[in-house]
Amino acid sequence: HTENVNERLGVELGKSVVYQESNKETRVDVKESVRGQDIFIIQTIPRDVNTAIMELLVMAYALKTSCAKNIIGVIPYFPYSKQCKMRKRGSIVCKLLASMLAKAGLTHIITVDLHQKEIQGFFSFPVDNLRASPFLIQYIQEEIPDYRNAVIVAKSPSAAKRAQSYAERLRLGLAVMHGEAHQSESDMADGRHSPPLSRTTTGHTGLELPLMMAKEKPPITVVGDVGGRIAIIVDDIIDDVEDFVATAEILKERGAYKIYIMATHGLLSADAPRLIEESAIDEVVVTNTVPHEVQKLQCPKIKTVDVSMILAEAIRRIHNGESMAYLFRNIAVDD
Secondary structure: OHHHHHHOOOOOOOOEEEEOOOOOOOOEOOOOOOOOOEEEEEEOOOOOHHHHHHHHHHHHHHHHOOOOOOOEEEEEOOOOOOOOOOOOOOOHHHHHHHHHHHHHHHOEEEEOOOHHHHHHHOOOOOOEEEEEEHHHHHHHHHHOOHHHEEEEEEHHHHHHHHHHHHHHHOOEEEEEEEEOOOOOOOOHHHHOOOOOOOHHHOOOOOOOOOOOOOOOOOEEEOOOOOOOOEEEEEEEEOOOHHHHHHEEEEHOOOOOOOEEEEEEEEOOOHHHHHHHHHHOOOOOEEEEEOOOHHHHHOOOEEEEEHHHHHHHHHHHHHHHHHHHHHOOOOOOOOO
């Protein structure tokens, strides 16, 4: 990925070495002077996400202590971006990571398709959240024959906004899946039913709070017609593919004759490639924000769209102090 960007910009890679010592500690050596310069650190997130984050932190701090003027992180897929909401007794890891990067010395971040756009507000410095959808839309128009007979599918109501954006730009219809095939993990195991400590029960006996009804998801229904159409499922991250496979099965039952999946970040972890290969899905199209060469070898259905162009242009504009508006033209608040 870094090579692609450098090639497009016509610049050489800075000289630095990142390595792990035998005790698994990360060490960074910057091999040239960076005083007063704009430094762009390109960090794609491989399998071992925590090592990648540590490398980024150590590298940024090394540059900060070497008096670099600006340290710009180019992080095409921002890790931990799914953990951006408070759940039970968890924490908002994404905000923690944002604070750590700021502390290590980053002054700006370029990323692609954050899981939720509000994550930009976790940072104390500017964030450019570039969009990959123009590339994926171009792929649909050029590589899917007969795409005018397609319908854009959101595999859950939460993904409907993204799907709507695609549908309106491609002038296509929209279908939304709703409900679930099997009950998800129970919410009962978080200790809220454990007996309260005896001291808390005294005094407040008369207080009856209104009870929040438990959610009951219906069996899967498809809102919208997919019969005799090509179904294009759009999402931002494809990681666990079970949902996608189940969705594809149902769309096949409802009469879709071809099923594509479009996603920005192809994490495709665990045995995702095998599951895709055995499923009703015809093609999975992802961008190269996350390296997935290994998965492509295991599953020929996976296709890649190159987005290094937009990253290279963002780097060039930021370095030259030009406006970024051109990269965000026609992008509404919702998408």
